Amino acid sequence: MGDAAMSPKLTGEILRQLRQAMRNCKYFSEPIQAYIIPSGDAHQSEYIAPCDCRREYISGFNGSAGTAIVTEQHAAMWTDGRYFLQANHCLCNETPSQEDWLISVLPENSKVGVDPWIIAADQWKNMSKALISAGHCLVAVQHNLIDVVWPDRPERPSTQLRTLGLEYTGTSWQDKVTMLRAKMTERKIGWFVATALDEIAWLFNLRGADIEYNPVFFAYAIVGMNTIRLFVDLKRLSHPVLRDHLQLDAPIKPELSIQTFPYESVYTELQAICAALGPKDKVWICDKASCALTQVIPKAHRTPIPYTPLCLAKAVKNATEIQGMKMAHIKDAVALCELFAWLEKEIPKSTVTEISAADKAEELRSQQKDFVGLSFPTISSVGPNGAIIHYRPLPETNRTLTLNEVYLIDSGAQYVDGTTDVTRTVHFGTPTAFEKECFTYVLKGHIAVSAAVFPNGTKGHLLDSFARAALWESGLDYLHGTGHGVGCFLNVHEGPCGISYKTFADEPLEAGMIVSDEPGYYEDGSFGIRLENVVLVIPTKPKYNYRNRGSLTFEPLTLVPIQVKMMNTELLTKKERDWVNDYHRKCREVVGAELERQGRKEALEWLIRETQPIV
């Protein structure tokens, strides 16, 4: 907290300029006493393009979540729990809410500015309410003040768009629009405004590369009962393949004809639509959409929703998507088997570092068919670095892999047929009894979730404690959720389902949803353990069927061996040992066949050795 939180090399001069801008009436009628810099972009993306890294620019903090606030006297930053340890290095421990902090430092009747495009409507509402009740007010500053003091701000990316055919998507964009309209009809909604980039990419069966790790592109879409408006840099739509995919030149049906507009014109176009609304017309928009766009829709017509119909439909993967995800995970497992076989050979030479291991993993993945890129920055961490939950190796923290320390690698890739995300924790020498004990508790938690049977309609948060019970019993825990939704050649984190103690607002799990199962344990200053598979929700038929509700369980899509050396098998029950053996048998069968096909002998030998049954 305080100026000390800022990276000293960057922010002294920039802060001075920002404070000058806060007093400069060119941007508003009266000076503002504080300026909020959220970490997001206008689409509330989790990962953002360089041009949108304003909070990082002003604060020097590169975590993916966090808000900076600058007042005339102070500057402060908030991060989420995932960065607890990392932030501890530079921030103080007591954390008041942003509202409380602002109220404690602001002079009376202050004006607090924020860019309405990068604050979500629900956040604006809460912040505004708190400030007003303390005699201040929240002001929408249309001109972003960081952009004012950021001379070499990068341009907004406009990468080439990729069309996805039915062999990858299973459903045409026309059918997706029709399904969306059916939902709108059901709820008597006339218009739907899509602002989340992954929803727009999913809807139109298009992918881009505007944001690293996320195959999305900057766009908005507005769907009415008879019209479809797509807002995107129009230069991107010139290629014939794309024009054909979107049927821009010869739409088959008028109601499936897409009108295209420049990205920036969404505001004025939505204004025009709203001006023509009938008295009972309703417009759907996500409550996490930007304040700016949300407020264009008059309150009487606005129907904010926590999850859009696209978000809900996208989460339930169809048979084609599931098949693609399975293929992607097999290829990904091939690359990881090769990586671990290679690491075993190389580590004794003391030449492998966290960074070079991550690079090797990327190189091996890139050899696989339809590889597009990584799905998030690889967490490659040795010993104490493993205890930093969202660690990313940097030259100044880079450690060498040895025979003496635990190695944790959390990595994943985008393939045209699917997205992967897998964490394995391994030891190349002899783990300590404590390391093995903790690993085994984490494994027990992982299995408890993966093998859980639960009724249809169960929300993921009800499964979170299953992942912790073994750790809790020994007085241990981990300070992050247990799982997140995973997109299909889309964002590695997606809603509306997940497995976490932190939310009650998740949607029930349904067959076809895909989530991660990733309990962990982190011993500060010593080591980190995490064990992550991506798992598919599938129907299952237990002995009984209470009230005909039906039951669900999970099928692991990730097929990478779990290191037996790290297990204290005496702590495992028979059922848990059987699970491990079944899982390893499947890894050997499915991934072994692919390694064989690809002629990757050493990795195949490694796989066979690592999947010996345990007793």
Next chain:
Amino acid sequence: MGDAAMSPKLTGEILRQLRQAMRNCKYFSEPIQAYIIPSGDAHQSEYIAPCDCRREYISGFNGSAGTAIVTEQHAAMWTDGRYFLQANHCLCNETPSQEDWLISVLPENSKVGVDPWIIAADQWKNMSKALISAGHCLVAVQHNLIDVVWPDRPERPSTQLRTLGLEYTGTSWQDKVTMLRAKMTERKIGWFVATALDEIAWLFNLRGADIEYNPVFFAYAIVGMNTIRLFVDLKRLSHPVLRDHLQLDAPIKPELSIQTFPYESVYTELQAICAALGPKDKVWICDKASCALTQVIPKAHRTPIPYTPLCLAKAVKNATEIQGMKMAHIKDAVALCELFAWLEKEIPKSTVTEISAADKAEELRSQQKDFVGLSFPTISSVGPNGAIIHYRPLPETNRTLTLNEVYLIDSGAQYVDGTTDVTRTVHFGTPTAFEKECFTYVLKGHIAVSAAVFPNGTKGHLLDSFARAALWESGLDYLHGTGHGVGCFLNVHEGPCGISYKTFADEPLEAGMIVSDEPGYYEDGSFGIRLENVVLVIPTKPKYNYRNRGSLTFEPLTLVPIQVKMMNTELLTKKERDWVNDYHRKCREVVGAELERQGRKEALEWLIRETQPIV
């Protein structure tokens, strides 16, 4: 739903009269088109006095939760999930929300009336918002319209008050007031309005008998930093013991002097207090308090809270209260051991019914020291009646206990030293394999919660799935929560903690809190199983202590054998069998000693037989 939901004998004429009152401008400026009849009283009590049973009077439905709504054309009733099966007998299956139903049946621009004293402030807010958005409005009708059509409505009870000394409470009311004021100072709150009857009874170390099963009395209290106002039928305060307890005639310190006022004057007195508030003065009131009293406090001064400081303090029992609860549970176990020994003898004669068994349980409890009454109506249910979760035997449903059907008894008592609540499910002949299997899953769930170790700060809802895992694995479940807070010689259901999948708003479990652990399984039309202990949250020291958070677990206060005959011990793990044996050893030691002391030989023999170790 619809008029069919009403008990035909009662409601035809009463409904006609109520609809007349809805048109009678004596009660409001314009007629109302609908009238809402919530089930509660002015204190949002769960159990209510006969004079407050307005919803039951108008609808004939005697469930403890539920709302009736009467319009010019329709009448409808809502119940909570616990009455699912019971309500199914008379209500239709599809259940729209009250708001949606009203909006679907009301003519345009309707006025919907409700008594503002018996609707909670938060419910009023939600209902009002929904009605306004559909073009209707919610109107506070000061004169309760059911009272208008209820000629022989009983008087409000005014039973004798009982004072509790330090030997029962552990903390004087003066110290409780001082602690409350410390919380108020901490949050800069000038006034606190207490409306929940159990909170007022707890604060003043007084008990009454105004509401059956709940040792409370009708009162309000307003605590300022220097004043204490108690609103209660003043006749009740004439006894010297009471005047002395409350120091009414000779207060030691002026700020601990209690001013007494008639019960009804709370409204005008609160108005007077609010009229004299300074611009920054804040008044605490529970957000579940009545709309009428809440709205007396001007919005700028009102600080609604989900749980009051009294509710939170009351939930954490002190050493004296814990000791009292333990004593009460031992006495209660004595009575139940006697009951089961007696049932074993009597059932073969076919003379015992659900009602007579319940009466016998009450008789046996009443022989124990400091017995005051039951803590809720005994659920005594045989065979298919056991599947009705909140069944209460009535002459027309009364079944005979036999050697062929499962018997479920959920019962409890108020003793001066504590409150009990225990459920046992037993078979006096030979249970079927399916009954045993289901019982064993329920037992596994009960043990999973009772033996759970979890970090300090964990909310009870995170433990709910532990109770279900074994049932889920076989495709079974139960449609109620797993546990509720239990008062100490107070309400058998109390907040703010519990164990349920239904809420995220519970407060974290703390050492000293007391909750029930009561998973179940209900096979409609056949049998019901529930296994309930009251358990105390206690600190525990597992092997490790992650981030020095400390760990908690439960200690059973209920010490009544769990029928081994109903268990399929092959389905139990070693750990679960050990738990059963440890539990039974404790029952035998603790309750055995008391049975011995009371010279209750037959029950002692029964206890010894029923607590043989299992292998």
